[in-house]
Amino acid sequence: MRNLPSPEPAPSPGVAWPKAVYEILKAADVRQIAYVPDAGHAMLIELFNADPGVSSNVLTTEEEGVAIAAGAWLGGRRSVVLMQSSGVGNCINMLSLPVIARFPLLLLVTMRGEWAEFNPWQAPMGRATQTVLEAIGVRVMRADTAFDLVDAVESAATLAYEGEQQIAVLIGQRLLGKKKW
Amino acid sequence: MTRMASSSTKPTILARRDAVKALLAKRHGALVISGLGSPTYDVHAAGDRDHNYYLWGAMGAAALIGLGLAQAQPKKRVLVITGDGEQLMALGGLATIAVAKPRNLIIVVIDNGHFGETGMQISHTGLGIDLAKVAAACGFQRAATLTRMGEVEKLAGEIRELADGPSLYVIKVAPENPPRSLPSRDAVYIKNRFRAALGLLPA
Numbered sequence: 001m002r003n004l005p006s007p008e009p010a011p012s013p014g015v016a017w018p019k020a021v022y023e024i025l026k027a028a029d030v031r032q033i034a035y036v037p038d039a040g041h042a043m044l045i046e047l048f049n050a051d052p053g054v055s056s057n058v059l060t061t062e063e064e065g066v067a068i069a070a071g072a073w074l075g076g077r078r079s080v081v082l083m084q085s086s087g088v089g090n091c092i093n094m095l096s097l098p099v100i101a102r103f104p105l106l107l108l109v110t111m112r113g114e115w116a117e118f119n120p121w122q123a124p125m126g127r128a129t130q131t132v133l134e135a136i137g138v139r140v141m142r143a144d145t146a147f148d149l150v151d152a153v154e155s156a157a158t159l160a161y162e163g164e165q166q167i168a169v170l171i172g173q174r175l176l177g178k179k180k181w
Numbered sequence: 182m183t184r185m186a187s188s189s190t191k192p193t194i195l196a197r198r199d200a201v202k203a204l205l206a207k208r209h210g211a212l213v214i215s216g217l218g219s220p221t222y223d224v225h226a227a228g229d230r231d232h233n234y235y236l237w238g239a240m241g242a243a244a245l246i247g248l249g250l251a252q253a254q255p256k257k258r259v260l261v262i263t264g265d266g267e268q269l270m271a272l273g274g275l276a277t278i279a280v281a282k283p284r285n286l287i288i289v290v291i292d293n294g295h296f297g298e299t300g301m302q303i304s305h306t307g308l309g310i311d312l313a314k315v316a317a318a319c320g321f322q323r324a325a326t327l328t329r330m331g332e333v334e335k336l337a338g339e340i341r342e343l344a345d346g347p348s349l350y351v352i353k354v355a356p357e358n359p360p361r362s363l364p365s366r367d368a369v370y371i372k373n374r375f376r377a378a379l380g381l382l383p384a
Contacts, residue, residue, distance in 0.1 A: 032252055055252040057281050060273030067242035067274075071214070071249025074234060074372065075257075076381045079249060097239035097246075101368035104384075164384045 017146040017175075018043035021108070021153050025080055028157040030106075031055065032072045034065030035082035040110035040176040044082065062087030063094035070103040078161050080106045085113065085129040086122065088168070092136055098166045099137040105166040106156055107138070115173035126173075133168050144172035195330060197291050197354040201262060202227045203333045204289060204352075209258060209341035212250060212375075216243035216263025218298040219358065220291050224262055226362035231378035235364045235371055241270035244278060244288050251283035254379070258285050258340050265292040265306040265351075272315065278347050279319035287340065288316075288349040292326075293356040301356055313351045322346030328353045 022044055033048045034057040035041060049056050059065050065081035072079040083091075088109060098105040113119075113126025130140050141156055143149035149171055156167040201223035205213070213233045215224040220243075221235045236243055247261035268275075268290045278286065294307025306312060316324035322345050327333055336350055365371055373383050 032249065055281070057248070057252075057277060060276050063241070064245045064271070064274050064277050067239065067245035068249035068252075070242070071246035071251075072253045073249075074246070074375055075212075075250040075253025076376070076379060077249075077253035094239055094242060097236075097242055097368075100238070101372050103372065162384060 017149050018047065020146075020150045022047040024150065024154045024157065026051075028078065028154075028161060030078045030080050030157075032068070032077050032079040033057065033082065034059055034068045034079065036060075036062050036065075036084070036087050038082070038084035038110045038112075039179065040084070040171060041082045041108070044108075061090050063091045066091055066094040066097060066105065069105055070097050070101065073103050078104070080108060082108050083110075085109055085111045085170070086125045088129045088133060089125050092132055095133075095136045095138060095166070102164045103166070104160040104164050105138070106160040107168040108153070108171065109168050110171045110176055111173040113173070116178040117173065118179065130170060138166045138168050140168050140170060142170045142172065144174050146175060149175065194355040195328065195333070195352065196357070196359070197223055197293065198226055198359050199330065200333050200352050200354055201291065203330060204260075204262070204337050206334075206337055207340075208232070208260075211258040211260045211340050212254065212379075214243050214247050214250065214259070214261045214263075216240075216261070216267035218264055218267065219293075220262045220264050220267070221364065222359075222362045223291065225364040226359075229364060231374050233364070233371075234375050237366050237368070240267055241274065243267055244271055245274050247286050247288065248274075248278050248281055248283060251286040252281070255283075255285060258287065258343075259283075260340060261286070261288045263288070263290055264297070265290055265294065265312065266296045266304050268312060269305050269310070275316055275319045275321070275349070279316070279321055282346045284343050284345060284347075286347045287344075288347070289336075290349065290351045291354055292351045293354050295356045297356065297358055301358075306351075311351075313349060316349035320346070321349050323348035324350070326351040326353060
């Protein structure tokens with residue numbers, strides 16, 4: 001029987017992928033994270049906050065994380081920045097820094113405003129996220145299944161830390177599941 | 182006599198170049214990040230070093246780059262030298278740094294109360310905002326405003342000390358634009374030079 005695209009999010013995606021992504025980032029020797037929280041990132045943030053080998057920074061606005069990641073690389077550490085799609089808009093000028101200095105950058109962006117979204121205020125930035133990232137020179141990879149996400153993060157980590165590229169992995173809202181209101 | 186006493190106690194406003202030169206007279210191995218505009222020129226004028234990372238853009242980045250670097254190099258002192266306008270753009274960053282509690286990060290704001298690079302428009306610090314008080318309210322371990330050369334020289338001697346948390350010092354300086362002293366604008370070159378000085382290889 002052919003597998004039809006499911007109208008529902010993948011089974012328990014919120015349980016399976018954060019642990020896998022955490023393990024990939026640990027294997028890539030990430031020892032610093034910075035985040036503005038998102039419900040979609042909650043478990044990943046918990047895993048890193050509980051890890052004594054990782055410096056974890058909660059931010060007041062997302063562009064701080066872009067600067068922190070650059071400082072980490074200056075000092076020889078690998079950093080990852082977690083945010084929601086709305087936060088990408090806050091980052092644009094700060095992205096000049098990794099783009100012009102060729103600092104490795106790995107952004108994990110949970111998408112809002114694109115799938116079963118109740119809150120229309122999320123729609124404009126959700127629509128603009130990929131476009132503005134690409135406009136300033138950040139390469140975008142998108143994942144809409146847990147399998148693709150784990151694969152994309154592994155590939156993005158290599159591109160960023162080994163190839164000094166600036167990568168954003170967009171985590172589709174369909175994968176994250178519908179927010180309960 | 183009254184006039185003499187008055188003139189002898191009148192504070193002399195520091196010249197920014199003199200202040201930064203005094204601050205960097207003995208670096209004690211500190212890693213230095215400079216904020217865009219005049220602080221980058223001041224740091225370069227005090228002596229180009231492999232341990233300097235100069236910003237030419239990304240306004241608001243300096244102190245946060247300092248945080249990331251301080252966490253990556255906990256045994257080194259990290260000294261961020263930036264301007265009032267640059268730090269004002271990252272007021273929230275002071276909260277982020279305060280909760281991260283790096284023990285090896287010192288932020289020095291060279292405060293002329295103006296946006297010097299763009300025509301000397303008055304800034305928020307020129308209109309009464311006190312960045313040392315903001316830092317203190319955030320929970321910085323040390324936060325103070327310095328107005329005299331003796332205080333700057335004392336701070337220069339304290340760079341080597343490990344604190345219990347981050348420090349922020351405001352150095353009040355005259356609003357002036359001394360002749361520019363321009364470091365390389367090639368951010369990749371400066372990055373690789375900085376990392377090489379720490380024994381880190383390019384990718």
